[in-house]
Amino acid sequence: xxxxxxxxxxxxxxxxxxxxxxxxxxxxxxxxxxxxxxxxxxxxxxxxxxxxxxxxxxxxxxxxxxxxxxxxxxxxxxxxxxxxxxxxxxxxxxxxxxxxxxxxxxxxxxxxxxxxxxxxxxxxxxxxxxxxxxxxxxxxxxxxxxxxxxxxxxxxxxxxxxxxxxxxxxxxxxxxxxxxxxxxxxxxxxxxxxxxxxxxxxxxxxxxxxxxxxxxxxxxxxxxxxxxxxxxxxxxxxxxxxxxxxxxxxxxxxxxxxxxxxxxxxxxxxxxxxxxxxxxxxxxxxxxxxxxxxxxxxxxxxxxxxxxxxxxxxxxxxxxxxxxxxxxxxxxxxxxxxxxxxxxxxxxxxxxxxxxxxxxxxxxxxxxxxxxxxxxxxxxxxxxxxxxxxxxxxxxxxxxxxxxxxxxxxxxxxxxxxxxxxxxxxxxxxxxxxxxxxxxxxxxxxxxxxxxxxxxxxxxxxxxxxxxxxxxxxxxxxxxxxxxxxxxxxxxxxxxxxxxxxxxxxxxxxxxxxxxxxxxxxxxxxxxxxxxxxxxxxxxxxxxxxxxxxxxx
RNA sequence: GUCCUGAUAGCUCAGCCGGAUAGAGCAUACGCCUUCUAAGCGUACGGUCGGGGGUUCGAAUCCCUUUCAGGACGCCA
Numbered sequence: 001x002x003x004x005x006x007x008x009x010x011x012x013x014x015x016x017x018x019x020x021x022x023x024x025x026x027x028x029x030x031x032x033x034x035x036x037x038x039x040x041x042x043x044x045x046x047x048x049x050x051x052x053x054x055x056x057x058x059x060x061x062x063x064x065x066x067x068x069x070x071x072x073x074x075x076x077x078x079x080x081x082x083x084x085x086x087x088x089x090x091x092x093x094x095x096x097x098x099x100x101x102x103x104x105x106x107x108x109x110x111x112x113x114x115x116x117x118x119x120x121x122x123x124x125x126x127x128x129x130x131x132x133x134x135x136x137x138x139x140x141x142x143x144x145x146x147x148x149x150x151x152x153x154x155x156x157x158x159x160x161x162x163x164x165x166x167x168x169x170x171x172x173x174x175x176x177x178x179x180x181x182x183x184x185x186x187x188x189x190x191x192x193x194x195x196x197x198x199x200x201x202x203x204x205x206x207x208x209x210x211x212x213x214x215x216x217x218x219x220x221x222x223x224x225x226x227x228x229x230x231x232x233x234x235x236x237x238x239x240x241x242x243x244x245x246x247x248x249x250x251x252x253x254x255x256x257x258x259x260x261x262x263x264x265x266x267x268x269x270x271x272x273x274x275x276x277x278x279x280x281x282x283x284x285x286x287x288x289x290x291x292x293x294x295x296x297x298x299x300x301x302x303x304x305x306x307x308x309x310x311x312x313x314x315x316x317x318x319x320x321x322x323x324x325x326x327x328x329x330x331x332x333x334x335x336x337x338x339x340x341x342x343x344x345x346x347x348x349x350x351x352x353x354x355x356x357x358x359x360x361x362x363x364x365x366x367x368x369x370x371x372x373x374x375x376x377x378x379x380x381x382x383x384x385x386x387x388x389x390x391x392x393x394x395x396x397x398x399x400x401x402x403x404x405x406x407x408x409x410x411x412x413x414x415x416x417x418x419x420x421x422x423x424x425x426x427x428x429x430x431x432x433x434x435x436x437x438x439x440x441x442x443x444x445x446x447x448x449x450x451x452x453x454x455x456x457x458x459x460x461x462x463x464x465x466x467x468x469x470x471x472x473x474x475x476x477x478x479x480x481x482x483x484x485x486x487x488x489x490x491x492x493x494x495x496x497x498x499x500x501x502x503x504x505x506x507x508x509x510x511x512x513x514x515x516x517x518x519x520x521x522x523x524x525x526x527x528x529x530x531x532x533x534x535x536x537x538x539x540x541x542x543x544x545x546x547x548x549x550x551x552x553x
Numbered sequence: 554g555u556c557c558u559g560a561u562a563g564c565u566c567a568g569c570c571g572g573a574u575a576g577a578g579c580a581u582a583c584g585c586c587u588u589c590u591a592a593g594c595g596u597a598c599g600g601u602c603g604g605g606g607g608u609u610c611g612a613a614u615c616c617c618u619u620u621c622a623g624g625a626c627g628c629c630a
Contacts, residue, residue, distance in 0.1 A: 051611090054610080075623085076617085086572085089573065143598090175630095289629055307628085309628060314627090314629085338622085342625085346557090369558065444591085449589055497568095500577070507594065517588095553590075
C-alpha cells in the first residue's frame with residue numbers, strides 16, 4: 001500500500017513489465033521514480049527507469065524502454081497512452097477520471113488529508129529553541145522555533161510518533177549571572193548605588209523584571225547580598241524569563257510537549273550515574289587535575305573536560321546526562337535543532353552517546369544558520385546588550401505571526417537568511433504569504449457564492465478535463481508524497497514550495513475556468529468539488545507550517 | 554591553521570541520492586476588471602549554476618583543486 005494511488009499503480013505495472021519482459025527477475029517497486037514532468041506535453045507522469053537500468057543491463061535505454069512498453073499492462077495502470085521520449089523517458093498519459101478520483105479522497109478525509117502512516121511506530125524526540133531563560137529570544141531562536149515546530153507537525157502528519165521538547169538551562173553560571181544582574185537592578189530601583197556584575201545581562205528586560213519585583217516585595221531585599229536574597233532573585237528571575245518565553249512561543253504558535261529542566265537532572269540524580277557509566281566503560285581519564293572524556297575515540301577533534309579543576313562540571317556533563325535520559329526514554333531517534341554557533345558541539349555530543357553505547361545516528365543534529373534583519377537594503381542590528389534592538393515580540397506584533405513563520409520556514413535552515421522587513425510588512429502582492437492566503441480566501445468566497453446559488457458539490461468528475469483542472473488535480477494528489485518527503489529530509493521549506501505551487505495553479509485555474517455558473521450546473525458542481533478539495537489541501541498544508549488560512553481577506 | 558555552512562537570473566532563494574530546453578517569487582516592460590475577490594492572470598526580459606580539472610552516454614547535482622563570504626574552534630553556557 002503506497003501513499004499515492006496513481007503512482008503506486010504505475011510503479012506496480014512497471015515492475016510487472018520488467019519481470020514479464022525478462023529484463024529483471026524482480027525489482028524493488030519503491031525504488032522506481034515517478035515524476036510529474038514540468039512540461040505536460042511530456043505526459044502526466046514520467047519515469048526514468050529505462051535509463052536507470054542501462055548501467056545494470058548494459059543496454060541502450062531506448063531499447064529497454066521499448067521492451068517495457070511492449071509488456072506494459074495499460075489497462076491495469078489506467079494508462080491511456082505511453083510514449084518513449086528523449087534519451088529514454090517513459091511518458092504516461094493517464095486516464096483523467098483516475099486523476100479526478102483524488103477529490104473523493106480529499107473530501108472524505110477533510111483535515112486528515114495529507115496524513116499517512118509512513119513513519120508509523122518510529123519514535124522521534126525533537127528538541128528546539130532551548131534558549132536560556134536569561135533574556136529575550138533572538139532571531140536565531142525564532143527561526144529554530146518556526147522550523148522545529150513545523151518539522152514536528154510535518155513529521156506527525158507523516159505518521160511519526162513525535163515528542164516536542166525544550167531543554168531549560170536553569171542550572172549553570174548563566175543563571176547565577178541572571179540572579180546577580182537582577183539583584184543589582186533591584187537595588188538600583190531601591191535607590192542604591194549597586195554595580196552590575198562583570199558579565200551581567202544589561203538588557204532592559206532585566207530592569208523590567210526588577211521593577212515588577214519591587215512592586216511586589218517592596219524593599220524586602222534592599223541592600224542584602226546573602227544566600228536567601230540570591231536564591232530569591234535566581235528563582236524569581238528564572239520564572240519570569242521562562243514565563244515570558246513560554247508566552248511568546250505560544251503566541252508564535254509554537255508548542256512543546258516537554259519542558260525539561262536541567263536542574264531536574266541534579267534533583268533526580270542523573271548526573272553521577274552518567275559519569276559513573278562513562279568511567280566504568282573506560283572513556284574517561286584524569287589529567288591536569290581535571291576529568292576528561294576521551295571523545296577523540298569517536299571522531300571528535302580533541303578530548304573534552306567533564307570535571308574542571310575546581311571540581312565543578314562543564315556544560316557538557318548535564319548535557320550528556322540529558323541526552324542519555326532522552327535515549328533511555330525509548331526514542332528511536334533524537335533530533336536537536338541548534339543554532340550555527342553550536343555546530344562545534346555536534347561531534348562531542350555524538351561522541352558522548354557513542355561512549356554510552358548508542359549508535360551515532362541515534363542523534364541527528366540540524367543546524368540553523370544566522371538570520372540578518374534587513375530594512376531598506378541595510379542590516380538592522382539586534383543585540384542583547386543594547387536595549388534598542390528589535391525583539392521577536394515587536395517583530396511578531398509588527399508583521400504578524402503568519403508572515404514571520406512563513407518567511408522563516410521558506411528557506412532551508414542551513415542557509416544564511418536575510419529577513420526582509422519591508423517585504424514581510426508589505427500588505428501587497430510583493431508578499432508571498434498573502435499570495436497563498438488570498439488563494440484560500442478566494443476558494444472560500446466561491447464556495448459561499450455557490451451555496452447561495454444552491455449549487456451542490458458533485459460526486460463524479462468526468463467533466464474535469466481542462467488543462468488547468470488536471471494540473472491542479474495532479475498536485476493535490478501529490479500532497480501526501482510532499483509531506484513524507486519534507487518529513488524524511490527534515491526540510492519544512494518543501495511545504496512552502498508546495499503551498500506556493502498549489503496557490504499558483506489555483507489562481508491560474510480561477511482565471512480560466514468559471515466555477516459558479518447557474519447555466520451549467522453539472523460542470524459547475526464538479527468544479528466546485530475541485531475547489532473544495534483544493535481548499536482543504538491548501539489549509540492542511542498551511543497548518544503544517546503554522547500559517548492560518550483565512551476565509552476572507 | 555583546522556572544521557562546518559554557503560556561492561545558481563538585477564535581488565531573495567528552490568532544484569543537488571546524475572537525466573528532457575536550469576525553476577519560483579520580487580524587480581523591469583507590455584497586455585487583461587460590464588463576468589465567482591486585480592492581494593489576481595497572461596506575455597516578455599533576464600543565467601559562463603563562483604573559477605579550474607576529473608568521472609559518465611549524460612554533471613547545477615558526484616570526486617579533486619582553488620577563490621570568496623558567514624560561523625565554530627574555552628577547565629563559558
